Amino acid sequence: MSYFCIANLGRGNYFCVSRLKNQTQQHFSKKIIQMKEVTKEVYLKWYEDMLLWRKFEDKLAALYIQQKIRGFLHLYNGQEAVLAGALHAMDLTKDKMITAYRNHVQPIGMGVDPRRVMAELMGKVTGTSKGMGGSMHIFSKEHRFYGGHGIVGGQIPLGAGLAFADKYFETGGVTLTYFGDGASRQGSLHEAFNMAMLWNLPVVFIVENNGYAMGTSVERTANHSDIWKLGLGYEMPCGPVDGMNPVKVAEAMNEAIERARSGGGPTFLEMKTYRYRGHSMSDAQLYRSKEEVEEYKKIDPITQVLDVIKDQKYATEEEIKAIDQKIKDLIEECVKFAEESPYPEIQQLYDVVYEQENYPFIPHKL
Numbered sequence: 001m002s003y004f005c006i007a008n009l010g011r012g013n014y015f016c017v018s019r020l021k022n023q024t025q026q027h028f029s030k031k032i033i034q035m036k037e038v039t040k041e042v043y044l045k046w047y048e049d050m051l052l053w054r055k056f057e058d059k060l061a062a063l064y065i066q067q068k069i070r071g072f073l074h075l076y077n078g079q080e081a082v083l084a085g086a087l088h089a090m091d092l093t094k095d096k097m098i099t100a101y102r103n104h105v106q107p108i109g110m111g112v113d114p115r116r117v118m119a120e121l122m123g124k125v126t127g128t129s130k131g132m133g134g135s136m137h138i139f140s141k142e143h144r145f146y147g148g149h150g151i152v153g154g155q156i157p158l159g160a161g162l163a164f165a166d167k168y169f170e171t172g173g174v175t176l177t178y179f180g181d182g183a184s185r186q187g188s189l190h191e192a193f194n195m196a197m198l199w200n201l202p203v204v205f206i207v208e209n210n211g212y213a214m215g216t217s218v219e220r221t222a223n224h225s226d227i228w229k230l231g232l233g234y235e236m237p238c239g240p241v242d243g244m245n246p247v248k249v250a251e252a253m254n255e256a257i258e259r260a261r262s263g264g265g266p267t268f269l270e271m272k273t274y275r276y277r278g279h280s281m282s283d284a285q286l287y288r289s290k291e292e293v294e295e296y297k298k299i300d301p302i303t304q305v306l307d308v309i310k311d312q313k314y315a316t317e318e319e320i321k322a323i324d325q326k327i328k329d330l331i332e333e334c335v336k337f338a339e340e341s342p343y344p345e346i347q348q349l350y351d352v353v354y355e356q357e358n359y360p361f362i363p364h365k366l
Contacts, residue, residue: 033262035089035254038247040314042088043305044323046246049087050080050302052327053105056114059331060104060121064281068339069121073135074102078244078276081301082208083109085249086176089257094171096144098159099178101136102208102275103148106178110143118334124341131344132352144173153179153186156205160192163203163260174202174260176253182213184227193268197234202260204253205231205268208243210275215287231268243271244299 036042057075064073076083079102087109090097099106104121108114112128120127121135128138137148146162149155159177166173183189184207196203207227211218218225231238237259242248249271256267274296278285297303309315315323351366 033254033258035251038088038250040312043309043312043314046084046088046305047302047309047320048323048327049109050084050246050305051323052114052330053080053083053108054302055327055331056108056118056334057104059335060118061277061281063122063335069135070123071134071136072101073121073281074279075277075281076102076105076275078296078300079208079210079271079273080105081246081249081304082206082243082271082273084301085246085251086206086253088246088250089254090176091173091257092144094144094166094173095257096146096162096166096173096175097178098146098155098162098175099148100152100155100180100183101148101150102180103136103138107138107140107143107145110140110145112138112140112143112145114330115334115337119338119341122338122341123343124338125344125348126337126341130348130352132348153183153188155179156183156186156188157192157195159205160196160201160203163196163201163266164199166202167199172261174204174257176204176206176257178206178208180213181207181209181211181218181227182216182221183207184230185213185221189230193231193234193236193266196266197236200263200265202263203266204256204260205266206271207269208271208273210273212275212279212287214279215283215285217287226270228268228270236266236268237264238268238270240270240272243273244296244301245304246301 054077057077060069060073061075063069083106092110097106097110104117107128108117116126116128117138120129120131120133120138123131123134125131127133128140133139133148136150139145139147146158147155156177156179159175163175166175209218209227213221226240228238228240241252252269256269259267276293276297347365350362351364355364
């Protein structure tokens with residue numbers, strides 16, 4: 001067995017979780033391709049990417065308070081290692097990703113222009129969905145990012161469906177299907193798990209367990225707290241992962257992705273992570289203490305990566321400051337682009353619905 005320790009959801013102590021290889025990896029019979037090496041360049045990219053995602057969302061929070069962003073806003077602060085590690089293991093030329101409504105930085109990681117993401121959040125026509133999707137519905141078919149979904153657990157069977165298409169058309173792609181710990185209690189999960197195993201689909205199911213389903217702790221949502229064990233009932237390879245460490249995430253994701261790509265079927269991974277901000281911007285966070293949040297910031301993924309960069313002398317202080325300034329400038333460029341972009345015209349309401357050939361009275365412009 002191999003073990004790693006993470007904070008026990010801020011309950012005042014730490015605990016160790018086991019990957020229980022004898023139990024959860026008994027079906028891992030396919031040969032797994034070795035993961036790409038985690039080099040100096042990877043660490044520097046992780047730092048720059050995660051810093052961009054963190055600062056991008058910090059700016060979103062500020063814009064929300066200024067009422068330049070409306071509706072709901074769910075931020076990803078603290079969970080960046082889950083995305084960084086996954087991207088290291090993915091083949092972005094054919095792999096897909098689908099997630100819930102905490103979905104602003106994933107498309108940026110997949111290659112979407114952050115200016116267009118910012119514009120979408122402000123409801124501008126230059127946004128990823130021409131300003132009509134908003135915070136919870138970022139989407140890019142070009143970059144194989146299939147949303148942003150507001151229905152809790154609704155994206156889980158859709159992710160299995162994307163994987164079915166890859167298998168049917170023999171694309172060699174794998175779909176990463178993300179959801180929160182609250183969504184793991186939805187019936188759609190069990191239906192999707194069953195069909196994915198029955199059809200041996202190239203899909204990786206990932207629950208981002210940040211400790212709370214809105215304001216309800218994991219311990220209060222079921223008679224068990226090890227969500228990954230749900231995979232055992234379907235004989236699906238499954239296990240927990242330290243979601244605060246991009247290296248651990250990359251290792252687990254590489255194994256799962258390559259298993260799926262080589263015909264070994266689905267995997268279910270539980271990313272043990274944490275969000276620093278509330279469920280949404282309207283969350284008063286009365287269900288947890290400030291001390292709990294600060295305790296988790298001691299294992300912040302960006303800090304962990306920066307510590308390695310400094311310890312290994314991968315960059316000087318001046319080079320690190322240059323990255324910081326680059327990110328600051330990019331964020332300001334995103335805000336300027338979004339603020340200067342126009343809102344959609346009323347005609348767009350008709351252009352984004354299906355055009356009916358035998359009803360030519362509302363001509364489409366798009």
